[in-house]
Amino acid sequence: MTRRDKAFLAIISILIILALLVVLPINKGILGKRGIRLGLDLQGGAHLIYQADLSQIEPGTGAEAVSDTIAVIEKRVNALGVSESVIQRLGEDRIVVDLPGITEMEKAKKLIGQTAILEFGELIEGEGEAKWTDDLGKWKPTTATVDGEEKELTSVYFKKNTYVTTDNLGRVLLVFEWDDIGSKMFEQITTRLMNKPLGIFLGNDPLLGEDGRPIAPTVRAVITNRGQIEGLSYKEATELSKLLNAGRIPVPLNLIREQTLSPILGSTFVSKSVMAGLIGLTLVMVFLTAYYRLPGALASVCLLFFTIWMLAIFKLIPVTLSLAGIAGFVISAGMAVDANVLIFSRMQEELLLGRTLNAAVEAGFRRAWSAIRDSNISVFIACGILYWLGSSIIASAPVVGFAVTMVIGAAISMFSFVIVTHVLLRLAASTHLGQRLSLFSAYLGKGK
Amino acid sequence: MINVIGKRFWFLIITGAYLLFCIISLGYFGLKPGIELTSGSLLTVRFTQTVTEGDLNQELANLGYGNAIVQATGGGDFIIRTSELSSEDKTNLENGLTTRFGQITEEEFSSVSPLVAAETLRNSGIAIGLATVGILLYVAWAFRKMPKPFRYGVCAIIAMAHDAVVALGLFAILGKIQGWEVDLMFVTGILAIIGYSINDTVVVFDRIRENVTKGKSLDFATVVNLSIVETLPRNLNIALAVLFTILALLFFVGASIRSLMVLMLLSVTAGTYSSILLAPSLLVVWEKGEWGGLFRRRPLPAKSQ
Numbered sequence: 016m017t018r019r020d021k022a023f024l025a026i027i028s029i030l031i032i033l034a035l036l037v038v039l040p041i042n043k044g045i046l047g048k049r050g051i052r053l054g055l056d057l058q059g060g061a062h063l064i065y066q067a068d069l070s071q072i073e074p075g076t077g078a079e080a081v082s083d084t085i086a087v088i089e090k091r092v093n094a095l096g097v098s099e100s101v102i103q104r105l106g107e108d109r110i111v112v113d114l115p116g117i118t119e120m121e122k123a124k125k126l127i128g129q130t131a132i133l134e135f136g137e138l139i140e141g142e143g144e145a146k147w148t149d150d151l152g153k154w155k156p157t158t159a160t161v162d163g164e165e166k167e168l169t170s171v172y173f174k175k176n177t178y179v180t181t182d183n184l185g186r187v188l189l190v191f192e193w194d195d196i197g198s199k200m201f202e203q204i205t206t207r208l209m210n211k212p213l214g215i216f217l218g219n220d221p222l223l224g225e226d227g228r229p230i231a232p233t234v235r236a237v238i239t240n241r242g243q244i245e246g247l248s249y250k251e252a253t254e255l256s257k258l259l260n261a262g263r264i265p266v267p268l269n270l271i272r273e274q275t276l277s278p279i280l281g282s283t284f285v286s287k288s289v290m291a292g293l294i295g296l297t298l299v300m301v302f303l304t305a306y307y308r309l310p311g312a313l314a315s316v317c318l319l320f321f322t323i324w325m326l327a328i329f330k331l332i333p334v335t336l337s338l339a340g341i342a343g344f345v346i347s348a349g350m351a352v353d354a355n356v357l358i359f360s361r362m363q364e365e366l367l368l369g370r371t372l373n374a375a376v377e378a379g380f381r382r383a384w385s386a387i388r389d390s391n392i393s394v395f396i397a398c399g400i401l402y403w404l405g406s407s408i409i410a411s412a413p414v415v416g417f418a419v420t421m422v423i424g425a426a427i428s429m430f431s432f433v434i435v436t437h438v439l440l441r442l443a444a445s446t447h448l449g450q451r452l453s454l455f456s457a458y459l460g461k462g463k
Numbered sequence: 464m465i466n467v468i469g470k471r472f473w474f475l476i477i478t479g480a481y482l483l484f485c486i487i488s489l490g491y492f493g494l495k496p497g498i499e500l501t502s503g504s505l506l507t508v509r510f511t512q513t514v515t516e517g518d519l520n521q522e523l524a525n526l527g528y529g530n531a532i533v534q535a536t537g538g539g540d541f542i543i544r545t546s547e548l549s550s551e552d553k554t555n556l557e558n559g560l561t562t563r564f565g566q567i568t569e570e571e572f573s574s575v576s577p578l579v580a581a582e583t584l585r586n587s588g589i590a591i592g593l594a595t596v597g598i599l600l601y602v603a604w605a606f607r608k609m610p611k612p613f614r615y616g617v618c619a620i621i622a623m624a625h626d627a628v629v630a631l632g633l634f635a636i637l638g639k640i641q642g643w644e645v646d647l648m649f650v651t652g653i654l655a656i657i658g659y660s661i662n663d664t665v666v667v668f669d670r671i672r673e674n675v676t677k678g679k680s681l682d683f684a685t686v687v688n689l690s691i692v693e694t695l696p697r698n699l700n701i702a703l704a705v706l707f708t709i710l711a712l713l714f715f716v717g718a719s720i721r722s723l724m725v726l727m728l729l730s731v732t733a734g735t736y737s738s739i740l741l742a743p744s745l746l747v748v749w750e751k752g753e754w755g756g757l758f759r760r761r762p763l764p765a766k767s768q
Contacts, residue, residue, distance in 0.1 A: 064579070120572065124550065274573040291715035295708035302704060339651050342723055345712065346655055349705035350662060353697075356704070357666065360697040386669035389605045390662035396597040397658050401651075404590035417651050421658065 023438045031320060034327035051329045052099065053115075054337030054416060055276050060115035061123055064272035067108045072266060077108065080265045085110055090261035091126055110268070120275045132263065133170035133222065135204070136214035147214065149221045149229045154214045159200035168204060170259055172197025177256040179249065187225075189244040189252045191259070202239045209234055215244060217255075225251070288341060295345070296322065299352060307359045313439045314355040321351050321431045328423055340416035347424020350394070354428055355436055357383040362440075372444045380437055387433065391425045398422045468688040471744035478741055482625065485632025494631065495638035497646030498573060500587075502580035504548040506556070507570040509540050514564050516541070526559040534642060540570060547574055587650045594654065595620055598661055602668070609672055611750075618745045619664045622737035626656045629733045630726060643722050652723055656730035659705075663698060663738030670694050671743070683750045687743045695739065702735040 055062055067084060069077040085102055088110065092100045101113040117123050136154035139145055145153035156167040174192040181187055193201050204213075212231040215222040221229035224246030232245065247255065300315035307314065325344065329336060362379035370378065398418040405414030498505050516533050519541060523531040532544040548556065553572070560567050575583075603616035630653060637643040670690035680686050709731065713724040747753075 066578075121550065121554075271576040272574065272579050275569075275571055287715050288712070291711045292708075294715065295711035298707040298711065299704045302700075302707065306700060338723060339648065341712070342651070342655060342727060345705065345708045345727070346659060348708065349659075349701065352704050353662065353701045356697050356700050360694075360700075364693070382673070385672075386666045389602075389669060390665045392605075393598050393601060393661040393665060394658050396601055397594045397654060397661070400590050400594045400597065401654055404586050404650075414647060414651050417655070 020438055020441055023434060024442070027320075027435055027438065031323065034323045037327040037330055038323060051326065052333045052335045054335045054340065055113055055115060055274075056337050058115055059276050060113065061117040061120050062272070062274040062276070063112040063114075063124070063127070063270060064105065065110045065112070065127075065268040066271045067110065068267040068269060069108050081108060081110065084264050084266060084268070087262050087264050088112060088127055091258065109271075117275075120273070124270070124273075126258075132217075133173075133259070134216045135168040136216055137204075137208055138212060138214070147216050147219070147221060149214075151212065151214070151229060151231055154216070154221075157204055157208070157213070159203040161196050161199050166196070166200060168197070168200050171263065172200065173259055175260045175262065177259045179252040179256050181249075186245055187247055187249045187252050189247060189256055190241065191243070192241045193239070198239045201242070202237060205234050205237045209237070222247075292322075296348075299348075303352065303355075307356075307363075309443060310355075310359045310362065310440060313436060313443060314352065314359070316439065317355065317431055317436050318348065318352060320435060321348065321427055324427050324431065325424065328427070334419055334423070335416060336420075337416040339414065340420045343417040343420030343424065347421050347428060350390070350425065351428030351431060353390075354383070354387045354433065357386055358436065373441075376437075376440050376444055380433070384433070387429065391429055394421060394425045398425075464689070464692055466688060467691050467740065468684045468744065468747055471747055474740045474744050475748070478625065482628055482632075485628050485635075488632050489628075489635045492635040492639040494635055494645045495642065497644035497649075498544065498575045498580070499646045500580055500584050502547055502575045502577040504545050504553070504572070504574040506543045506545070506548070506553070506572050507540060508543065508557075508560065509568040509570055510564050511566045511568075512564055514541070518564070519543075519560075522560065522563045523556075526556060528556065547576055583647065587647070591650070591653065591657075594657055595623070598623070598657070602661075602665065605665075606668065606672060609675065614746060614749055615668050618742045618749070619661060619668065621745055622664050622734075622742040623657050623660045625737045625741055626660045626730055626733040627653055630656060630729055633729055634726075637722075637725075648723055649726065652726035652730070655727060656734060659730055660734035660737060663701075663734050664742045666697065667691060667694050667738055667743055668746075671746070684747045687747050691739055691743055698735060698739050702731055705731050 067077075067081055069080065072080055081104055085104060089102050092102060092112065092114065099115050101111070103111045105111050112127060114123055135157050136147060137157040138151065139153045139155050143153070143155055146156055147154040158165050158167050160166075170191070172194050174194050177189065177191045179187065179189055210233060212233050214229065214231045221231070222244070224230045225248040226246070228246075230244060230246045244252075296318065300318060303311035303314050303318075305311070325347075328334070334340070358379045361382045362375045365375035365378045366372070398421045401414055401418035402422075405416075405418060516535055519533050520531070523529070523533065523543065528543075528545050530546065534542045534544070543556075545556075557567065557569065599616040599620050601616075602619045603612045606612040606615040609615065634643060634645055634649065638645070667690060670693055671687055674680075674686045674690050674693075675683075679689055706728070709724055709727050713721065713728070
């Protein structure tokens with residue numbers, strides 16, 4: 016055993032221990048919660064793709080508008096309390112929202128798409144076009160003139176520090192603060208509307224209180240910098256304050272793709288696929304050992320290492336495991352074994368030609384390398400294109416999952432089998448085990 | 464040594480025959496595209512009452528969805544496929560069904576706009592095309608020291624196309640019998656086939672490259688045959704190893720990934736065949752300029768060792 020082999024062996028051992036530390040402890044679960052992240056197709060949830068309409072904004076500011084939109088959606092989704100949600104830009108003007116575990120699609124869509132703007136209105140006296148109508152009468156937006164410009168009073172002028180509290184009578188209050196412009200406007204309006212009602216509207220409807228009646232407080236004093244809304248239920252007030260603080264989505268959004276996936280696969284799927292994986296792994300290891308003897312056993316050890324490394328990297332990056340990812344895992348494990356089988360086939364051939372074991376090991380590796388390299392590079396080419404397909408334009412988590420799994424798999428397999436197998440084989444060849452050629456080939460044992 | 468290459472015309476004729484069969488079934492049955500490729504909405508609902516497909520079809524027609532396609536999945540689940548539904552359309556549809564059949568549960572819902580569908584279709588095509596060209600160029604480059612390296616690339620691509628056509632043909636038939644759809648998952652499967660097939664083909668070609676360089680024989684057919692026989696154990700072993708894993712997943716995980724696993728099962732089988740027999744046979748036929756020989760009564764025999 017040379018010094019280089021010793022160094023490699025040390026590195027391999029360290030990598031295995033590190034990977035085990037990442038993957039274990041098992042009781043936290045290899046898959047699912049706190050383990051490897053499962054894709055929507057495995058754990059259920061909602062998948063939405065929005066297209067931002069950038070036609071109304073100035074050219075060149077599109078990228079900024081989309082990032083602002085993403086930030087707002089993130090805040091709203093956090094208000095939903097979804098863990099592990101993914102909100103990403105897709106291409107230039109699209110946004111993907113993945114909400115694991117969400118089954119109430121309508122609620123989620125409403126929350127994401129709703130632009131929460133509170134508008135304030137005053138009753139129309141005499142003739143005039145009504146924007147809202149309710150039990151109290153006809154309403155129009157209330158306005159004030161700031162810097163020579165007439166503006167409608169809305170929650171756009173709220174500071175983003177709205178909160179909910181209860182007063183000493185136990186009434187729920189939504190408390191907000193006006194910014195500079197809002198303060199000036201509110202001062203004018205409360206002066207003008209003294210002892211008159213001030214209507215509050217959310218979209219096309221009046222804001223309804225817990226009792227189901229429109230909230231329209233009567234102005235009792237001139238107010239400048241702050242205000243409060245009374246009469247909402249605690250839950251409604253909290254949701255509304257979160258939405259108000261999250262701000263406004265700067266561009267109109269169109270939903271172009273939506274999908275809910277039921278978590279029917281659920282926990283049984285996870286345990287089943289772990290079992291299927293173990294059975295498949297065991298079968299392959301038995302087969303390798305039976306056919307290739309000692310090298311086969313070594314390859315089995317490497318396959319185990321490969322699996323541990325894959326799981327560790329999946330957890331570290333983290334890579335979301337989907338159905339397609341599992342398919343990618345199988346194929347790349349297959350290709351990983353393949354590299355080994357190639358090497359052993361060559362070794363057996365070299366041994367049959369009468370070479371010494373050491374020479375056969377080296378020749379096996381040298382000869383097999385070109386095929387391993389070429390096939391892995393072909394895989395990299397195909398997966399690079401797949402990744403582009405899945406991530407840039409149409410956003411398909413399965414396609415991306417497949418491509419990423421295959422690339423990681425191919426990279427690890429090249430490392431694991433070319434370096435690890437090589438070192439282990441050299442190690443075996445240098446011990447007394449390696450002197451028994453029958454361990455290396457079923458054919459050789461009978462002949463000699 | 465087995466003379467595999469000597470029977471190359473048989474392989475080509477048999478391959479041609481079943482490829483023709485695949486293409487005919489593809490043309491006759493057509494593929495059943497999923498909504499990802501054609502746009503539309505897919506709603507999976509569960510009824511608490513017993514509902515027949517006929518009842519459901521009728522009610523959907525009453526609600527104005529005469530074009531809806533209904534499919535029962537067992538256990539009281541139905542998949543309803545319609546043109547793209549907006550939120551309101553969907554609520555109306557669900558309310559209508561509830562009024563007629565009692566409580567329903569929405570199991571899954573998926574909706575794709577025509578814009579996205581058209582893009583998906585186009586990009587899938589571009590992806591498969593780019594992958595093909597990329598691999599063709601790489602293989603041609605990897606075999607640049609061989610005479611006529613481009614042929615290796617072309618033969619590898621033909622082997623790949625063979626696998627894809629077989630998969631398409633099978634899915635045309637399964638689409639008819641089982642209602643299996645061609646969706647993004649299928650495109651992924653096809654790309655998996657490409658990945659696996661090219662891997663196998665490269666292994667055989669790599670051995671041809673080595674044996675030609677060593678000057679094992681002056682006759683190209685003999686060299687190719689030798690290379691096939693030498694790589695045969697490896698090719699079969701690896702196919703077996705992958706098949707074990709796929710079968711384990713197929714049997715133990717079940718229905719949810721069945722279509723992908725069947726596609727992969729097929730891809731390993733077709734990929735192994737096309738790599739061992741089809742691609743090298745084509746290479747030899749091309750090298751010897753025997754394309755006309757396919758139509759002659761007397762195929763030119765290859766020399767065996």
